[in-house]
Amino acid sequence: xxxxxxxxxxxxxxxxxxxxxxxxxxxxxxxMTRLHAPTKATTLGGGGVLVASMIYFAVFMDHYSFHELMxxxxxxxxxxxxxxxxxxxxxxxxxxxxxxxxxxxxxGWATYDASADPSRRTDG
Amino acid sequence: xxxxxxxxxxxxxxxGLLMNLWRVTVAPGVPDRVLALDTMVINAIAxxxxxxxxxxxxxxxxxxxxxxxxxxxxxxxxxxxxxxxDIIE
Amino acid sequence: xxxxxxxxxVLTLTLTAVWVALMNELSPGHVxxxxxxxxxxxxxxxxxxxxRPRLRAPLKxxxxxxxxxxxxxxxxxxxxRIVLFMPLSQLRPAWVTVPLDLRSPExxxxxxxxxxxxxxxxxxxxxxxxxxxxxxxxxxxxSQGVVNDIKARYESRLKEIFE
Numbered sequence: 001x002x003x004x005x006x007x008x009x010x011x012x013x014x015x016x017x018x019x020x021x022x023x024x025x026x027x028x029x030x031x032m033t034r035l036h037a038p039t040k041a042t043t044l045g046g047g048g049v050l051v052a053s054m055i056y057f058a059v060f061m062d063h064y065s066f067h068e069l070m071x072x073x074x075x076x077x078x079x080x081x082x083x084x085x086x087x088x089x090x091x092x093x094x095x096x097x098x099x100x101x102x103x104x105x106x107x108g109w110a111t112y113d114a115s116a117d118p119s120r121r122t123d124g
Numbered sequence: 125x126x127x128x129x130x131x132x133x134x135x136x137x138x139x140g141l142l143m144n145l146w147r148v149t150v151a152p153g154v155p156d157r158v159l160a161l162d163t164m165v166i167n168a169i170a171x172x173x174x175x176x177x178x179x180x181x182x183x184x185x186x187x188x189x190x191x192x193x194x195x196x197x198x199x200x201x202x203x204x205x206x207x208x209x210d211i212i213e
Numbered sequence: 214x215x216x217x218x219x220x221x222x223v224l225t226l227t228l229t230a231v232w233v234a235l236m237n238e239l240s241p242g243h244v245x246x247x248x249x250x251x252x253x254x255x256x257x258x259x260x261x262x263x264x265r266p267r268l269r270a271p272l273k274x275x276x277x278x279x280x281x282x283x284x285x286x287x288x289x290x291x292x293x294r295i296v297l298f299m300p301l302s303q304l305r306p307a308w309v310t311v312p313l314d315l316r317s318p319e320x321x322x323x324x325x326x327x328x329x330x331x332x333x334x335x336x337x338x339x340x341x342x343x344x345x346x347x348x349x350x351x352x353x354x355x356s357q358g359v360v361n362d363i364k365a366r367y368e369s370r371l372k373e374i375f376e
Contacts, residue, residue, distance in 0.1 A: 020292075021296075024292070028296065028301075029301055030306065033304065033306050033351055036292055036335060037292060037296050039330075039335065040285070040289050040292045040330065041293055041296070043330075044285065044286065064237075065237055066235075066237055067235070070231065076330070079330065080327075080329035080330055081326070084325065084329065084335075084337065087335060087337035087338070087349065091338060100308055100347065101310045101347070103310060103340035104312050104340075105312075105340050105342050107340055107344075108340065109340055109341065109347055110340060110341045
């Protein structure tokens, strides 16, 4: 019974967060603010479903599975990387370096600095 | 009770998937589309796992795992293309 | 000799554990095959990992992971509340520059990932010299507070772990 409540609560919570993440993608006004909603809310939504599934199969089906743990870990590890890459792509396409705050160092931000990216160097 | 929660979660993630689809078609820029596609992948993984619980079988986890990997790689590929697409290498 | 054979002992262990988890069965055969993969893959890819990250305090890693997990859950509630209830006219998105004291690339990578997963911030870019990180805040009326928060809560802990 107690496990039933835990699994159900996890599923409901995950559903709400998944929905909020997708809703934020529509509601928030600019690309950068939209980036916040899916990277956080949807990741917890997916993670909640996966943990619920792990508990469900362990308790009710007597089947212990680590695949969910792997998927959760993978989602949590990759979410920041995709967010960072999309942010970089957005900076590259839309923002100008003048619109961003200064770095506080003598070099600019890496996205606008061709010499920071070895694959983009022209001097070979 | 779990059945009710499952149906609720199905509805939430399905609705989320529709919202993402809307964002993919009506988006102000390409980064938004890629972001919406990436969110779609995560929602699809959640739906796959939910379906696995519904059917009581573990066979969908492998599909979800593969989905997570290909989704991540494709998002990275899209982002790299956006970063490099207009540069002749 | 041993160092040449096992260029990355932690990576070897991780790969073995991941293989066993993927196979979902703790049998000797899978462990041995996982070990073979765990030795072969670091050996083949050693050229791409010139130096390995040094972990100074393994216990602090566990504490850090727990703090970040707690913050991920907390950040979800904060972002959910902003998405659902905050009027868009009151939203104050802001770019913030966080100067870095960390120097090792691994520590900066972990910090950038942590910033993205925690309340209302996404790390967007690094300065070309690697001394500052560009952070976007979803709602930050007080941007200096965000910088202090990141430095005190995460960066100081990562400094103890990596440097």
